[in-house]
Amino acid sequence: MNATTTEDIRPHPQVVPRMKMTTPTPPQITTPDSVETRLGTLKFFDGFPDDATVEKVMDNLDFSRGVQAFLSGMPGTSLVGMRTGFQKLGAINGSILLFENLLDSKSLFLTGNTDSVYFSTWLNLKEGPLVLETPPKVLAFLDDFWFQYVIDIGNVGPDKGQGGKYLVVPPGYKGEVPEGYFVARSRTYNLWLMGRGFKVDGDLKPGVESIKENLRIYPLAQAKNPPETKFINASGVELNTVHANDFTYFEELNQIVQEEPSEALDPERLGLFASIGIEKGKPFAPDARMKKILTEAAAVGNATSRAILFRSRMKEAYFYSDSAWVTTFAGGYEFFSQPGVRNLDARTMFHYYATGITPAMALKMVGIGSQYAAAFVDSEGKPLDGSKTYKIHLPPHIPAKDFWSFVVYDNQTRSMLQTDQQFPSIGSQKEGVVVNPDTSVDVWFSPTAPRDHETNWVQTVPGKGWNVLFRLYGPLQPWFDKTWRPGEFELVQ
Numbered sequence: 001m002n003a004t005t006t007e008d009i010r011p012h013p014q015v016v017p018r019m020k021m022t023t024p025t026p027p028q029i030t031t032p033d034s035v036e037t038r039l040g041t042l043k044f045f046d047g048f049p050d051d052a053t054v055e056k057v058m059d060n061l062d063f064s065r066g067v068q069a070f071l072s073g074m075p076g077t078s079l080v081g082m083r084t085g086f087q088k089l090g091a092i093n094g095s096i097l098l099f100e101n102l103l104d105s106k107s108l109f110l111t112g113n114t115d116s117v118y119f120s121t122w123l124n125l126k127e128g129p130l131v132l133e134t135p136p137k138v139l140a141f142l143d144d145f146w147f148q149y150v151i152d153i154g155n156v157g158p159d160k161g162q163g164g165k166y167l168v169v170p171p172g173y174k175g176e177v178p179e180g181y182f183v184a185r186s187r188t189y190n191l192w193l194m195g196r197g198f199k200v201d202g203d204l205k206p207g208v209e210s211i212k213e214n215l216r217i218y219p220l221a222q223a224k225n226p227p228e229t230k231f232i233n234a235s236g237v238e239l240n241t242v243h244a245n246d247f248t249y250f251e252e253l254n255q256i257v258q259e260e261p262s263e264a265l266d267p268e269r270l271g272l273f274a275s276i277g278i279e280k281g282k283p284f285a286p287d288a289r290m291k292k293i294l295t296e297a298a299a300v301g302n303a304t305s306r307a308i309l310f311r312s313r314m315k316e317a318y319f320y321s322d323s324a325w326v327t328t329f330a331g332g333y334e335f336f337s338q339p340g341v342r343n344l345d346a347r348t349m350f351h352y353y354a355t356g357i358t359p360a361m362a363l364k365m366v367g368i369g370s371q372y373a374a375a376f377v378d379s380e381g382k383p384l385d386g387s388k389t390y391k392i393h394l395p396p397h398i399p400a401k402d403f404w405s406f407v408v409y410d411n412q413t414r415s416m417l418q419t420d421q422q423f424p425s426i427g428s429q430k431e432g433v434v435v436n437p438d439t440s441v442d443v444w445f446s447p448t449a450p451r452d453h454e455t456n457w458v459q460t461v462p463g464k465g466w467n468v469l470f471r472l473y474g475p476l477q478p479w480f481d482k483t484w485r486p487g488e489f490e491l492v493q
Contacts, residue, residue: 059293065275066250066294070301071344072269073253074243074351075147078110079192080252081243082355086122089239093130094217094229096121096193100208101235105416105424108240111354111469112416114423115405116196117207119215123191125170131181131223132193135214136163137207139369140195141358145188145256146265149333149357153195156360156369158182163214171261178220187264190256193217194356198402202429242413245302247295250276254284305352308345310376310383310411310467317349324375324488325470328354329362353414364480367401371475376411376467379488383411387462389446393487396439401474403428406443408458411465419459426458427471445489 035042039060042053049057085108091097099118103109112118116139123130123142132153134140138161140153150168155161159182167181170189177183197207211231218226243252257278262270270280276294278284286294312318316337317330329335330346337343353374360369377383378390398404405427408417417424426433426443432455435441444450445468449457460466470486478484 059289062276062290062293063297063300065272066297067301067304069253069272069276069278070249070298071304071348072272073249074305074348075357076145076256076265077243077249077252078351078355079143079145079147079190080255082192082241083122083190085239085241086120089232089234089237091120091232091234092122093124093219094227096215096217096229096231097234098208098211098231099235100233101204102423103234103416104236104422105418106236106238107234108242108413108415109355110242110414111407111409113405113407113469113471114416114425115403115427115429115471115473116198117204117211119193119195119197119211121193121217123168123193123217125168125186125189125191127219129167129169129173129175129220131216131218131220131226132166132168133214133216134159134163134166134195135197135210137161137210138195138197139360140193141356141360142168142184142186143192143194143357144186144264145190145192145260147351147355147357148187148264149359150186150191151182151184152358152360156358156365167220171264178223188260190259199429202431242415244298246298247291249298249301250278250294251284254278305348308348309352312345312349314343314345314349316343317346319373320482320485323485324377324379324381325373325486326375328372328374333357333359333362365475366477366480367474369473369475371472371479373470373486374467375470375489377489379490382491384445384460384466384468384489386417386460386464386466387447388460389444389450389492390489391492392443392445392489394441394443395484395487396436397478397484398428398439398441398472399476399478399484400428400472401476403473405429405471406458407469407471408445408460409467409469411467414467417461417464417466419461421459424458426456430455444492446492450492 031044031047033044039056043050086092089097097120102114103112103118134153138154142150144150151157153166165181166184167177168184168186171187197211200206216226216229243249253273257273257280262280277286277290312326314330317326319325319327328350331337331343335343335346405425407425409415410417434456442456444453444457445460447460447462472479
C-alpha cells in the first residue's frame, strides 16, 4: 500500500462556515495558502504545509544550522587545527615547540608574528594535573579546547613576570592542590599553551636560553622526580595549524565534541551541533542528503566568515570612522556588545583571523602587553593588491614603549605571506629601518623594492591579495586616546 501524502488528503477548496463559537481571527497569526519566499513558493492547506514545503523548509533548516555551526564552532575547530599540526611534530605535554630563530612564512599560523620568540605546546590533562614551571619576562597564556581563556602567565599573569609554578588541573578535579602553585582550572582536558619571549638589545639568544633553562612541563604525580622537558626548534618548519573550510570542518568539530565534557560549552551551541548530527557519544555519519547540505553550508559559512572579516559592517570594529584600521577584539576578549550579550560577528571575525584569547591582548594597559590593528583595504576602500605599490606613513612619536611592527598576511591562509623574504614584516627592531628626522616612518609594500626605499619595504606577490597587522608592544597613552593614529595605505602610481 502506498504511503498517503498531504496531496491525497487535501480537501477541495470550500467556504468555511461560521460556527457558534467563531470569533474574528487576527490576520497576522494566520498563514496564507501560498507564500512567496527565497526558498520558492510555500504552500499550505489552512496552515498545514504540503510535502514540497516541508522538504524545502527542512533542507533550509539543516543548511542554516550548518552555516551557524560553522560560525559558532570556529573557536573549537581553530584549536583542532592547531593540535593536528602540533601532534605531527610531537609537541604535547613534555615537548615544546620553540621558534629559536623566529617564526617565518613557511609555517601556516593564523596571524603569527616575526618579532617574538614563540614557545608553544599542547596539553592533555586526561592523566591528571600538569605542572608548568615558567620563565621570567614572557607573555604567555593558557586557553582551553573551546578557546576559552584560562589564565595569563608571565608579565601580566600572577607571577608578574618573575616566573613561577603553575598547576593546571582538569575538569572536576577534587584532588590535593599543594602549596606554592598558581592554580589554573580548565573546563576541558585539552589546552593550548602559547607564549612569547623577547629579544634583548636586538639579540634572540638571551630569550631563547631563558626559556630553555626555565620552562618545564611535567605531571604533578612526578613532581619529586620530573622527566626532562624537550624542546623542538620549529623555525623554518613547514607546518599547517589552520582549520578546514570544507566539509572536513564538521569532522574537526566532531573531534572536540566527542573528547570534551558537555559542561565545557553552553547547551545552546551543543544543541546546534547536535541538530546537524554532531553529538557526544554518537557517531557523526551524515547520509548523502545531509553531507551535501553540510558541504554547501561549509562553503557559505566560509564565505560569510570572509565577509565579516574583510568587509566588516560592525561600526564598533573600526578605530576611526574614516579609516581602514579595525580591531580584531570588538567587545574585548569575550566579544560582548554589552554585559551578557555576545557579538557573534565579532567572535567570528577574531577566530577566523587570529588565535589567542587573553585580556592582555584586548585591555587598555599603558606600557604593558600589546595592541593590534588590522587593515584589509587601501585608502579608497579597495582590496590590497599584491601587484601594486602602496605607501603608509606613521606619524612622529609612534606610541610603543617596546617596539612596533607590520606583518603581511595572505588573504587565503591568514598566515604570513610567502614571498622571497623569509620574514614578510618590518618594524622598529629591524636593523637599518629608516626613521625620518621628525621620528615619523614611511613604509612601502610592493612586488619589488621602490628605488632608494629598500630598507623600509615589504614584498608582496602579484596575483595575491594581502592584509596587514600593525602591532604595538608596550602601547602608550596616545594610542588609546587616539591622539596618534597610523596613516592609510596609499596607492603609489
